[in-house]
Amino acid sequence: MSLLTAENLSLSFGGVHAVREVSFAIEPGEVFSIIGPNGAGKTTIFNLVSRFYDADAGAMSFDGTDIISVPTHRIAALGIARTFQNTELFEHETVLTNLLIGQHVHRETSLVADFLFLPRARRQELEFRRKVEDVIDLLDLQRYREQPIGGLPYGARKMVEIARALCLSPKLLMLDEPSSGLNPEETEDLSFWIEDIVADLGITVAMVEHDMNLVATVSDRVLAMADGVVLATGDASEIQQHPEVLRAYLGD
Amino acid sequence: MRFVLKTNYGQDVNLFLHGGQRFWYGLLAVVALAAPLGLDTFYLGEFALVYIWAIAGVGLMLLVGYTGLVSLGHAAFLAIGAYSHAVLLEKGVPFFVSVPLATAFCAVVGYIVGLPALRMTGIYLAVATLAFERIAAWVIEHWESVTGGHFGMRVPEAQVFGLPLDTPVTFYYLCLVVLALCLLAAMNLLRSPTGRAFIAVRDSEISAQSMGIDLARTKCSAFAISAGFTGLAGSLFAHKIGYLAPDAFTVQTSIQLLLMVVVGGLGSLHGVIYGAIFLGLLPQVIAFGRDVLPSAIGEIPGLEPGLFGLILVLFLIFEPLGIYGRWVKIRLWFDEFPLYRKATYKRQRSYLRTERVR
Numbered sequence: 001m002s003l004l005t006a007e008n009l010s011l012s013f014g015g016v017h018a019v020r021e022v023s024f025a026i027e028p029g030e031v032f033s034i035i036g037p038n039g040a041g042k043t044t045i046f047n048l049v050s051r052f053y054d055a056d057a058g059a060m061s062f063d064g065t066d067i068i069s070v071p072t073h074r075i076a077a078l079g080i081a082r083t084f085q086n087t088e089l090f091e092h093e094t095v096l097t098n099l100l101i102g103q104h105v106h107r108e109t110s111l112v113a114d115f116l117f118l119p120r121a122r123r124q125e126l127e128f129r130r131k132v133e134d135v136i137d138l139l140d141l142q143r144y145r146e147q148p149i150g151g152l153p154y155g156a157r158k159m160v161e162i163a164r165a166l167c168l169s170p171k172l173l174m175l176d177e178p179s180s181g182l183n184p185e186e187t188e189d190l191s192f193w194i195e196d197i198v199a200d201l202g203i204t205v206a207m208v209e210h211d212m213n214l215v216a217t218v219s220d221r222v223l224a225m226a227d228g229v230v231l232a233t234g235d236a237s238e239i240q241q242h243p244e245v246l247r248a249y250l251g252d
Numbered sequence: 253m254r255f256v257l258k259t260n261y262g263q264d265v266n267l268f269l270h271g272g273q274r275f276w277y278g279l280l281a282v283v284a285l286a287a288p289l290g291l292d293t294f295y296l297g298e299f300a301l302v303y304i305w306a307i308a309g310v311g312l313m314l315l316v317g318y319t320g321l322v323s324l325g326h327a328a329f330l331a332i333g334a335y336s337h338a339v340l341l342e343k344g345v346p347f348f349v350s351v352p353l354a355t356a357f358c359a360v361v362g363y364i365v366g367l368p369a370l371r372m373t374g375i376y377l378a379v380a381t382l383a384f385e386r387i388a389a390w391v392i393e394h395w396e397s398v399t400g401g402h403f404g405m406r407v408p409e410a411q412v413f414g415l416p417l418d419t420p421v422t423f424y425y426l427c428l429v430v431l432a433l434c435l436l437a438a439m440n441l442l443r444s445p446t447g448r449a450f451i452a453v454r455d456s457e458i459s460a461q462s463m464g465i466d467l468a469r470t471k472c473s474a475f476a477i478s479a480g481f482t483g484l485a486g487s488l489f490a491h492k493i494g495y496l497a498p499d500a501f502t503v504q505t506s507i508q509l510l511l512m513v514v515v516g517g518l519g520s521l522h523g524v525i526y527g528a529i530f531l532g533l534l535p536q537v538i539a540f541g542r543d544v545l546p547s548a549i550g551e552i553p554g555l556e557p558g559l560f561g562l563i564l565v566l567f568l569i570f571e572p573l574g575i576y577g578r579w580v581k582i583r584l585w586f587d588e589f590p591l592y593r594k595a596t597y598k599r600q601r602s603y604l605r606t607e608r609v610r
Contacts, residue, residue, distance in 0.1 A: 097448065121440075
């Protein structure tokens with residue numbers, strides 16, 4: 001059974017049809033990339049899945065649950081984590097605090113337990129701290145641990161954002177242009193990490209990406225879209241030679 | 253410079269990082285506890301007032317400094333706490349029941365006031381809370397059967413553990429203990445998921461949501477908790493002033509409370525204490541200035557609110573991180589001497605959402 005299925009999703013902003021009748025299915029354990037020129041509606045699809053936008057029409061289900069109208073904050077608990085194109089971190093806090101906020105979905109204490117810092121609140125904090133350390137280890141963020149986000153280089157912020165998403169222990173990780181602003185070496189590291197995330201943690205990855213090298217290296221399947229419409233779905237080499245895709249990128 | 257070798261995760265969770273901190277905070281506690289031995293009753297009363305401001309400040313700091321929601325309505329919570337406590341005492345409710353009830357009542361009102369905050373940030377929220385403050389003031393002025401209207405009401409005498417509250421020493425210790433408990437509660441909150449959710453909402457609502465944080469619940473509970481602390485301060489404040497009248501809780505009180513957390517340093521509990529000391533001492537300094545300065549300057553009408561406003565503006569321009577921020581910079585200067593870079597804090601943006609009105 002597919003992990004995430006979307007059927008005939010449509011969304012328009014006034015007269016602009018951002019997404020028109022888009023259907024796709026993401027299978028468990030794969031890396032699914034969405035490509036397309038600027039304004040194709042790639043990020044809009046992510047925002048629809050994250051429930052930041054309400055779809056005008058269509059259906060979505062994740063892991064057997066209908067998610068077309070669940071509240072935005074429930075998405076994380078269902079097992080979908082995401083990053084943002086221009087990084088949305090908690091600027092004034094340290095990397096450690098950012099990652100601890102990523103553990104929020106695993107919270108079991110009540111407000112009263114937090115107020116009194118009961119033994120179970122302390123146990124929970126220690127458990128969160130240990131799990132955060134696992135993620136720090138995985139992505140090699142040790143040297144940034146105590147640093148505030150405000151002072152980090154952009155590449156490190158990108159990795160912290162991925163780390164924060166991993167702290168949710170999601171089933172599906174959505175990466176919105178993970179390689180933008182990274183240098184070639186960092187992009188190469190990124191491709192290894194994505195492979196590790198899929199292979200070692202068993203997390204399915206969906207990714208919006210412009211760097212075709214990265215897409216071709218890590219993706220199992222690629223969805224190409226333009227002007228809100230799906231052009232083609234297939235493996236990276238098929239997509240790169242697809243006449244419609246070439247036309248969308250290069251013109252007639 | 254001190255490097256702390258961490259050998260277990262508990263060290264990241266504990267309130268004090270190292271022995272030095274334990275020593276200095278312990279010393280501070282001893283000094284605060286011993287103060288009645290060496291201070292005369294006037295200054296004991298002033299310090300009790302500083303503690304009361306600090307309790308209200310903890311509440312406002314959680315809201316403004318940690319959740320990023322501005323409120324100009326906190327004088328109303330102070331008033332509601334004070335009046336409901338006094339009314340309960342009058343009905344014969346014992347002190348240690350009445351205070352929690354007044355606190356809880358304020359928290360409920362705070363939760364309701366928080367509801368409109370779901371759709372507002374920055375200046376709009378400030379205006380909405382200001383409107384709430386005016387409504388509360390109107391109710392207090394006109395609900396004469398309960399509050400005594402313009403004539404006000406006397407706060408009944410109360411006893412704690414058989415000791416009368418109107419002796420300065422008892423009252424001083426009561427305020428000190430309540431403040432200590434409030435600080436402990438706030439620190440607990442901030443090292444657990446609830447407090448981190450506040451911070452997440454402050455820094456990025458969109459990613460807070462994608463982390464599974466319920467914006468509506470978080471903002472409303474921030475308002476409720478903040479109002480609860482302020483109401484608790486209000487119930488102590490009632491005993492401090494002894495007689496409640498509407499003119500004890502005005503918009504200027506709200507502005508003073510906001511001034512306290514901004515001047516102290518947004519986003520830190522240390523800032524609350526610095527701000528409260530500042531707020532408690534300023535009237536003394538102004539009174540002293542009136543005596544010393546020539547009467548043409550010293551007796552300008554509106555000198556006090558004018559100075560409060562001026563100081564707020566100067567802090568926002570020159571030291572947005574407040575007194576605590578200045579202290580952190582000074583400490584870093586010594587730590588890194590002679591390598592301190594002036595630009596270390598240049599990249600930090602300010603905490604208040606008002607600066608990014610959308």
